Each structure stands twice: as C-alpha cells, then as structure tokens.
Amino acid sequence: MPVDIQGLPGVVTALQKGGVTKTSLGLNVAERIAAQDNEVVMIDLDHDCHLTSLLLDEETEQGVLNDDDAHIGKAMFGDVNPEDLLIETDFGIHLLPSTNLMGEVVDRMKNTTYGVNKLRHEVVVPLHEQGYDYFLIDPPGGEGQMLDAAFAAVQRTIIPITPEAGTVNGLARLLERTVQPLRNEFPVDIVAITPNRMQETISRDSSEQQIARDLNESFRDYLPEYAKVDLEVFETIDKPGERLMEIPKPGLRKRKSINDAFKNGQPVAQYDPECDQIEHFDTLASMVIESCKAEQEQGEVAVHG
Ligand SMILES: Nc1ncnc2c1ncn2[C@@H]1O[C@H](COP(=O)(O)OP(=O)(O)OP(=O)(O)O)[C@@H](O)[C@H]1O
Numbered sequence: 001m002p003v004d005i006q007g008l009p010g011v012v013t014a015l016q017k018g019g020v021t022k023t024s025l026g027l028n029v030a031e032r033i034a035a036q037d038n039e040v041v042m043i044d045l046d047h048d049c050h051l052t053s054l055l056l057d058e059e060t061e062q063g064v065l066n067d068d069d070a071h072i073g074k075a076m077f078g079d080v081n082p083e084d085l086l087i088e089t090d091f092g093i094h095l096l097p098s099t100n101l102m103g104e105v106v107d108r109m110k111n112t113t114y115g116v117n118k119l120r121h122e123v124v125v126p127l128h129e130q131g132y133d134y135f136l137i138d139p140p141g142g143e144g145q146m147l148d149a150a151f152a153a154v155q156r157t158i159i160p161i162t163p164e165a166g167t168v169n170g171l172a173r174l175l176e177r178t179v180q181p182l183r184n185e186f187p188v189d190i191v192a193i194t195p196n197r198m199q200e201t202i203s204r205d206s207s208e209q210q211i212a213r214d215l216n217e218s219f220r221d222y223l224p225e226y227a228k229v230d231l232e233v234f235e236t237i238d239k240p241g242e243r244l245m246e247i248p249k250p251g252l253r254k255r256k257s258i259n260d261a262f263k264n265g266q267p268v269a270q271y272d273p274e275c276d277q278i279e280h281f282d283t284l285a286s287m288v289i290e291s292c293k294a295e296q297e298q299g300e301v302a303v304h305g
C-alpha cells in the first residue's frame, strides 16, 4: 500500500442520518483519547456548526463563525496556517471550528482539481507534522464532498446506531453509498459500529432489542465487547413464556448525564466523572488508537521492508 494514501491518525463519526449521536460520540471519544496524554484536534465540518456553538461561548462563537479571513476554507486553500485556527478547550481538546461560509468552501472544493484531498493535505497533514496526534472529524449530515474529504483524511470511521427506527437502514446506506465507493480509492477501516442511547433493557419487541439483534447477527465483528450479546439470548427472547435468565444490557446506554454534559458543551468525563458509560468511551478510544498504530506499523514495513 503506498504510504501517501494511508489515513492520518483519527476517525470520522459517520452516519447519514440526523441525531444519531455523531457529534456527542466524537466529543466523548476525543476527550478519552486526549486523557491518554495525546494532543487531539476535533474538526467541525458541519455547516450547522453545532459542535463549534456548543464548545465556544457566544461571543467567541460569533467571531469565529463570521470571520471571512480565517476559517477552515482558507486553511484548505493554503492562505492560513491551520494551527492558527485552533481553539483550546478547558478539557484539553483543540477545536478547529466550522464556519458560516461552509457552503462556499464546498463550492471551491468542487471547483478545484483534487479538491477532496485539500482537507487532508493542507489541514490534517500540517497539523500532524506540528505535533497533533489524533483528529476526530465531525462530518456534515448527508452525503457529499465534505464527507468524502473527511474520509480521505483519516480513512477510518466509528458508526453510531441509535434505537430509533431507520438507523440500521442508514447504516446500509452509509456502507453502500459512501464506504464501498471510497474503498475503490483508498482503504477505509470501520473501527467500530456502536449502539448508543440504548434504554435500560432489551425486552421483547423493543427497538433496543431489534438493534442489538441486527448488529449482533450482521455486524458482530465491528462491535465493541460492551455491545456484544450472545446470539442464544435472542432465541430465548423468541420463545414466548420463557423467562430470560439474564437480561442483557449492551452499551452505550442512554444517560441523562451524557445528554446534560453535551448540552453544556462538555464531555461526560468532565461533567460527571462517575458516569458508568465512560468506560465504553475509553474502549472506543483504545480501538481508535490501536487501529491507527496498526496502520502506522504496516506503513513502516512498507517503507523499510
Ligand atoms: N448515551 C446518551 N444518552 C443520552 N443522550 C445522548 C447520548 N448520546 C447522545 N445523546 C444526545 O443525543 C442527541 C443527539 O446527539 P448528537 O447531536 O451528537 O447527534 P448528531 O448525529 O451529531 O446530530 P446531527 O445530525 O444534528 O448532527 C444530543 O442531544 C445528545 O446529548
């Protein structure tokens, strides 16, 4: 594999469906990677600027979002050093904010030869060379060149799935319409598919049960340990009248403190260090780190071997 098409260390939280916890998952995983003594940059590519708005106070936010001279588009086209755009949060993550001009940035990308590689070459590579270790990318909702650009940069994804109807369909669409076509161009590693915002039990007929079943039957290799359910459990669930010996509780679960933390612009580990789901964000952080290290080692073999 040529070294220059390897992913930079990092991950895109992706699924083309609104409200499936892409942004909050990215923030929590980013913070857990940073907690292992890494310099982590979160890149907000979403034109709705949600992450940027959450993390910054209103005055800073308005200044940043309306700055015509210094925004991610300027960095992508070589006019601004991306490091000058970073804003450090009080939990140790560096935010590369979105911009109200994201529509123009996408247009310019489309009109530029290999525009889709600009995020990688002009933003992520220089920041990596300047000592930033991991890049968590919050993509725009929906398909398009900015999502492709995010994948071209880090070539790795974590996919969140929530119990609301339709998200497994969203997963099929992401795999068919984004991951598979991109894999013709470069490798894309699915680091994890994780359920999120799961209610307390997966009792009969709940959408939690359906999600756990679909994921364990069709995507088991991508599930973190905390999300795995023994397939025999579903057979027991299918037999009416039979009581489950043990009700499985696959994570990541719905927690008020995760939601409150996010609304407050914080990862849950900072807002409520006692939250029982933090260990799952740690698991995902370790999966990202391992995936990146494995690829780095392969790269070294390719260079020296
Ligand atoms: N484990 C959880 N428990 C409770 N609430 C959660 C959990 N994870 C995420 N949420 C909440 O779910 C909501 C949607 O999350 P988020 O904004 O991250 O989704 P998104 O996919 O980025 O949405 P959009 O499509 O608008 O970008 C948020 O209010 C967030 O606080």
Ligand SMILES: [Mg+2]
Binding pocket: 022, 023, 024, 046, 050, 138
């Ligand atoms: Mg979002």
